[in-house]
Amino acid sequence: MIRKEEVPLGSILRSDFVFFMEGSPAKEEVVRALVDGLYPQVKDLISAKALLEKVTEVEKLNNVLPTGFYIPHAKLAEINGFHAALAVIPGGFFDPKSGITVKASFLLLTPNKPIFFQRHLNMLSKLSRLFQPAFIDSISAMRDGARVLAAVSKAE
Amino acid sequence: MPANPQPQKFKQVLVLSTAMLSFISFWKAASVVLCDMGSSAFYAGGIAMNAFGPAFPWFVLAVMVFSGLMLMVYVESCAMFVRGGVYKVVNEAMGHSMAKISVSALMFDYMVTGPISSVVAGLYVSGLLYTVLPLLHIQWHVPHKLFAVLFAVTVTAYFWRENIKGVEESSDKNFKIMGFVTVVGAALILWALATAYARGFKLPPFELQFSEGALGWMTHFPYLRTIGLVGIFMAFGHSILAMSGLETLAQVYREIEDPKIKNLKKAAFLVFVFCVVFTGGLTFLASSIIPPDLIGTKYLDNLLSGLALELSGPYWARVLLQCFVVASGSLMLVGAVNTSMVGSNGVLNRVAEDGILHDWFRHLHKKYGTTYRMINMVALTQIGIILLSGGDIYLLGEAYAFGVLWSLVFKTASLILLRFKPDLPRDWLFPVNVKVGKTQFPVGMAVTFVILLTAALVNMMTKKVATVSGLAFTAVFFALFQVSEHLNRKKSRLYAQDEEAEEKLNLRREADISAILPELDKPRKILVPVRNPNNLVHLRSVLETADDDTTDIIVLSAKISKGLQLEGESGEIMPEERDLFTEVVLLAEKYGKTVKPVQVFSNDPFYSIAQVALAAGAEEVVMGVSGSTGAEVQLERLAIAWGMLKKSETPRPVTAKVVWDGRVLSYKLS
Numbered sequence: 015m016i017r018k019e020e021v022p023l024g025s026i027l028r029s030d031f032v033f034f035m036e037g038s039p040a041k042e043e044v045v046r047a048l049v050d051g052l053y054p055q056v057k058d059l060i061s062a063k064a065l066l067e068k069v070t071e072v073e074k075l076n077n078v079l080p081t082g083f084y085i086p087h088a089k090l091a092e093i094n095g096f097h098a099a100l101a102v103i104p105g106g107f108f109d110p111k112s113g114i115t116v117k118a119s120f121l122l123l124t125p126n127k128p129i130f131f132q133r134h135l136n137m138l139s140k141l142s143r144l145f146q147p148a149f150i151d152s153i154s155a156m157r158d159g160a161r162v163l164a165a166v167s168k169a170e
Numbered sequence: 171m172p173a174n175p176q177p178q179k180f181k182q183v184l185v186l187s188t189a190m191l192s193f194i195s196f197w198k199a200a201s202v203v204l205c206d207m208g209s210s211a212f213y214a215g216g217i218a219m220n221a222f223g224p225a226f227p228w229f230v231l232a233v234m235v236f237s238g239l240m241l242m243v244y245v246e247s248c249a250m251f252v253r254g255g256v257y258k259v260v261n262e263a264m265g266h267s268m269a270k271i272s273v274s275a276l277m278f279d280y281m282v283t284g285p286i287s288s289v290v291a292g293l294y295v296s297g298l299l300y301t302v303l304p305l306l307h308i309q310w311h312v313p314h315k316l317f318a319v320l321f322a323v324t325v326t327a328y329f330w331r332e333n334i335k336g337v338e339e340s341s342d343k344n345f346k347i348m349g350f351v352t353v354v355g356a357a358l359i360l361w362a363l364a365t366a367y368a369r370g371f372k373l374p375p376f377e378l379q380f381s382e383g384a385l386g387w388m389t390h391f392p393y394l395r396t397i398g399l400v401g402i403f404m405a406f407g408h409s410i411l412a413m414s415g416l417e418t419l420a421q422v423y424r425e426i427e428d429p430k431i432k433n434l435k436k437a438a439f440l441v442f443v444f445c446v447v448f449t450g451g452l453t454f455l456a457s458s459i460i461p462p463d464l465i466g467t468k469y470l471d472n473l474l475s476g477l478a479l480e481l482s483g484p485y486w487a488r489v490l491l492q493c494f495v496v497a498s499g500s501l502m503l504v505g506a507v508n509t510s511m512v513g514s515n516g517v518l519n520r521v522a523e524d525g526i527l528h529d530w531f532r533h534l535h536k537k538y539g540t541t542y543r544m545i546n547m548v549a550l551t552q553i554g555i556i557l558l559s560g561g562d563i564y565l566l567g568e569a570y571a572f573g574v575l576w577s578l579v580f581k582t583a584s585l586i587l588l589r590f591k592p593d594l595p596r597d598w599l600f601p602v603n604v605k606v607g608k609t610q611f612p613v614g615m616a617v618t619f620v621i622l623l624t625a626a627l628v629n630m631m632t633k634k635v636a637t638v639s640g641l642a643f644t645a646v647f648f649a650l651f652q653v654s655e656h657l658n659r660k661k662s663r664l665y666a667q668d669e670e671a672e673e674k675l676n677l678r679r680e681a682d683i684s685a686i687l688p689e690l691d692k693p694r695k696i697l698v699p700v701r702n703p704n705n706l707v708h709l710r711s712v713l714e715t716a717d718d719d720t721t722d723i724i725v726l727s728a729k730i731s732k733g734l735q736l737e738g739e740s741g742e743i744m745p746e747e748r749d750l751f752t753e754v755v756l757l758a759e760k761y762g763k764t765v766k767p768v769q770v771f772s773n774d775p776f777y778s779i780a781q782v783a784l785a786a787g788a789e790e791v792v793m794g795v796s797g798s799t800g801a802e803v804q805l806e807r808l809a810i811a812w813g814m815l816k817k818s819e820t821p822r823p824v825t826a827k828v829v830w831d832g833r834v835l836s837y838k839l840s
Contacts, residue, residue: 077774131805131837138813
């Protein structure tokens, strides 16, 4: 079955879930921080441990993008809507596997239901299109979640 | 901090040029076969007349009718194997040794086809010069046979060079030649019918007058000649050379477009009708219109020129018709020379893939990438035969038919044996069968086989030159195959992996994917990424449903290089990739649809897929399921790569599919 459905990023990302990370953290630390940061959104539906395990499991198959962007994501049967958090790392972290320095990472949780998969793919596609190096550099300089969210909404 | 690398541009793109099969219509397929098989119309009658006298039209016609049965044998073999030539079929049914013997006999057929065709073309041209030069007040006596030999050697040398350069046999060219030949043939038939009507038509006598040479060893068994049926088979055997060229049908089958079997049957029917009308009909008309004394003397080696010149009407018009007859005949006969060279090279390559021809022969030409040593061997042998014949087509005709007959005997016997393997997939059966259990007992084919075997055995007795030279040649080739196989086995014991034993694939290197875009000119484009030769279900599903006329199928293999540096890539195709592309080619052949196999070098297969899909403007990306990640992860990674690379809205929505047995996941890429 073919569906074409768009979900605006601005509708799933809130400014208080945009995190700025200083220094050069490890990739695992960034993932952990995103999971911890996002957890309050889904705390009634899944345990923190289970969420981290699920994201970490998917992360093994995931690659950072050559644009310096990284999208850890997971599909969870327990949730009924999209949940997201964004980490901006102005100093970047170095991914030894690919040799790429990552300056922004977007955690996306999608309901693990067939009806959401087309929207999930659209979301992944939109994220990778939006977060190009120039855009990442521009939001790195903002230091403010609300401004980042506004920039994201404007760019999409 | 260094800037992050941007998505890679491919450092180089390998395009599998030999696999860019463009499939052809049944009209073109028939024209390819007829350029070989139909050319015998120009010499079969004369040779048969020389062998057993004025009853020759009956037997040439009978052979042409019989060719219909043999065409059906070929249709059944092709319905089982996409590459269903003599070697494949005999190998499946009778084993390796018999396959080697039958292919040796077939090689003899090819080796004589070239010389007989080129010498006959030379004789027709010299015959024309004999007519035309006096009209131009040029008193030059053309020595027929010397001219024919020089002409034949020149033609063979020309195609030798062309085949070394790798100029493919063009079905378009064959189609045009056959169009011209058909027009000339139709004019000749109509004019001949009008002449016969005006002068009165008399059927040729059904009286066999064998020449001494045509009796062969049968002179030692005079009592056999008194048996009518033996005489009929003797005459039939002397006429059977009119049927040469059937193997071309098996070779051209791989290129026939979808629906393959239906189109093959149409092509076979066209070949049959043409052969009966053109070869059989014209031979009949020639015998009725040309005065008997001239058939046996002046026109014996250029019978159809004789027919043109002996028609009713003004002389200038008849000479003009002779010019057209010679032009069409020469084109057809010269085409047969090329077909024999291409065909023998194809057969030798096929057996070499199975390791029964030494790898030395498979060495590719540095510049042209052709198997030049095989081509050299074929061309030199053909030139040797031309020189040995001294331009005598009766000698060549005597030597001919051994290979045709015995390769057909082995093939038909093999197909009968294969009927007892009912599990082999068959889309068509030779008619007249009796079902016993799961087996369709081939009554019709068995009768055909008996006729064929009888003709072959009688021919062995009557055609001394054919028997001696055919056996000698077959023995030499068989020995060559035996020694080659032995050496190849020895070599494979020394080397665990013998790369040269694999199929040779011609690769074209391009700096960028954009270089191949102009070749993708159909309105729809489907990109099919491939990785595992054992997991091509998705390609199969595309080949089953795509319309070849409107859809380019790009088959993409992404060669993964770890890290980001690709400069060190050799660009060579590895054995596993060769296996992959070989499977792709075989599948494309099976479905009769064109594919464009491309290999790119990349650090991420999904970027490669997205990049090629975007560049080509693909409407669909159809992937096979990955056992390690699963379909959804594949789609996620493709969606990410797609988004990252897509700069603007694509003109059409692009569908990404993952196909595996019984399931399809289909989503849009936005």
